Amino acid sequence: MATYPNGLRSRLVRPHEKPPSGRHLLGRVAFLDHHRAPAVRDGVADMGVHLARDESALVTEVWETDAPPTPGMYQDLAYAHDGEYLFCAGQIPEGGSYREPVREDYGAAFDLIGELGYPHVIRIWHFIDDINGANADGMEIYRDFCLGRAEAVDRRLGPSGDMPAATGIGSLGGGISWYLLASRSGRVRHLENPLQVPAPSYPHRYGPRPPKFARATSLSPPGLDGAGDIFVAGTASILGHETVHEGDVAKQCDVTLANMAKVLSRENLLAHGIDDGRTLKDLRYVKVYVRREEDLEAVRTACAEAFSDTAEIVYFTVDICRSDLLVEIEGIAPRPPA
Numbered sequence: 001m002a003t004y005p006n007g008l009r010s011r012l013v014r015p016h017e018k019p020p021s022g023r024h025l026l027g028r029v030a031f032l033d034h035h036r037a038p039a040v041r042d043g044v045a046d047m048g049v050h051l052a053r054d055e056s057a058l059v060t061e062v063w064e065t066d067a068p069p070t071p072g073m074y075q076d077l078a079y080a081h082d083g084e085y086l087f088c089a090g091q092i093p094e095g096g097s098y099r100e101p102v103r104e105d106y107g108a109a110f111d112l113i114g115e116l117g118y119p120h121v122i123r124i125w126h127f128i129d130d131i132n133g134a135n136a137d138g139m140e141i142y143r144d145f146c147l148g149r150a151e152a153v154d155r156r157l158g159p160s161g162d163m164p165a166a167t168g169i170g171s172l173g174g175g176i177s178w179y180l181l182a183s184r185s186g187r188v189r190h191l192e193n194p195l196q197v198p199a200p201s202y203p204h205r206y207g208p209r210p211p212k213f214a215r216a217t218s219l220s221p222p223g224l225d226g227a228g229d230i231f232v233a234g235t236a237s238i239l240g241h242e243t244v245h246e247g248d249v250a251k252q253c254d255v256t257l258a259n260m261a262k263v264l265s266r267e268n269l270l271a272h273g274i275d276d277g278r279t280l281k282d283l284r285y286v287k288v289y290v291r292r293e294e295d296l297e298a299v300r301t302a303c304a305e306a307f308s309d310t311a312e313i314v315y316f317t318v319d320i321c322r323s324d325l326l327v328e329i330e331g332i333a334p335r336p337p338a
């Protein structure tokens with residue numbers, strides 16, 4: 001059996017930096033000024049997402065692992081797997097309605113997960129063009145997306161099926177780009193935030209079907225049952241199920257950071273049966289999404305204060321799933337070194 005001394009690790013690589021070496025590349029997502037279809041490129045499962053307005057936001061996220069991965073295509077999905085971890089990326093072209101294509105893509109991903117044997121989904125990201133715009137039937141595109149996702153999850157996992165930490169955020173073009181990570185035998189636990197209603201229980205006023213995701217997911221690699229890597233979902237200024245501090249980016253930032261701190265807190269981890277506690281200073285690979293360009297500086301200042309000097313932080317100017325949200329943040333709190 002393969003050993004996983006370092007496990008699954010991500011890195012954010014800037015254009016001028018050398019790509020990492022020494023470990024195996026499971027997957028690569030480039031945040032670009034155009035989109036690039038999922039494909040196996042130079043032996044690596046790869047996708048480009050149109051998220052960068054200018055050079056400063058050009059960054060490539062790479063997922064590294066311990067064992068040599070096998071890449072491939074499954075229908076239009078690019079994937080790679082190494083015996084313990086699976087990376088899979090898909091892109092749904094721009095269209096008048098996303099409900100059905102989302103259901104189909106999710107269905108294909110569930111099939112792939114089943115066929116290859118990686119049943120524990122760890123994390124999913126979705127980048128949705130014109131997320132607050134209307135589809136051909138006048139429904140908000142984010143709600144249209146949520147409908148397709150909920151139907152796919154119902155079909156495969158049943159109505160109470162557990163979904164992992166996710167991000168559902170705007171993009172600058174290219175329909176919907178999405179990617180996921182899954183594990184074969186690691187221990188995956190999904191966490192909620194006592195300050196927020198679980199997203200799958202949001203009331204109907206936010207759309208016909210609620211978003212299906214957890215506030216965070218903890219992954220303990222095989223053989224290490226204790227504290228895992230904690231993947232914090234895209235988090236915003238929502239208390240209960242309501243957006244708070246409409247129009248005030250500084251206050252929205254404070255609530256967002258407080259929500260993230262709460263999810264990671266010892267009290268919350270213990271409530272989920274995990275004997276551990278983390279803080280915002282433990283977060284790495286932080287992605288910050290800011291709706292309005294003019295708010296970037298204020299958000300940067302708040303994040304520089306909240307996060308560690310050694311955290312890698314990238315900023316994108318994109319729309320957010322509710323039109324009254326101005327900022328959203330996600331990150332990963334890796335398990336402490338053994």
Ligand SMILES: C=C(O[C@@H]1C=C(C(=O)O)C=C[C@H]1O)C(=O)O
Nearest residue numbers: 166167168211213234236238321
């Ligand atoms: C900000 C929120 O939701 C956003 C949408 C998500 C989705 O639909 O997958 C996941 C996390 C966030 O990116 C929220 O509801 O708190």
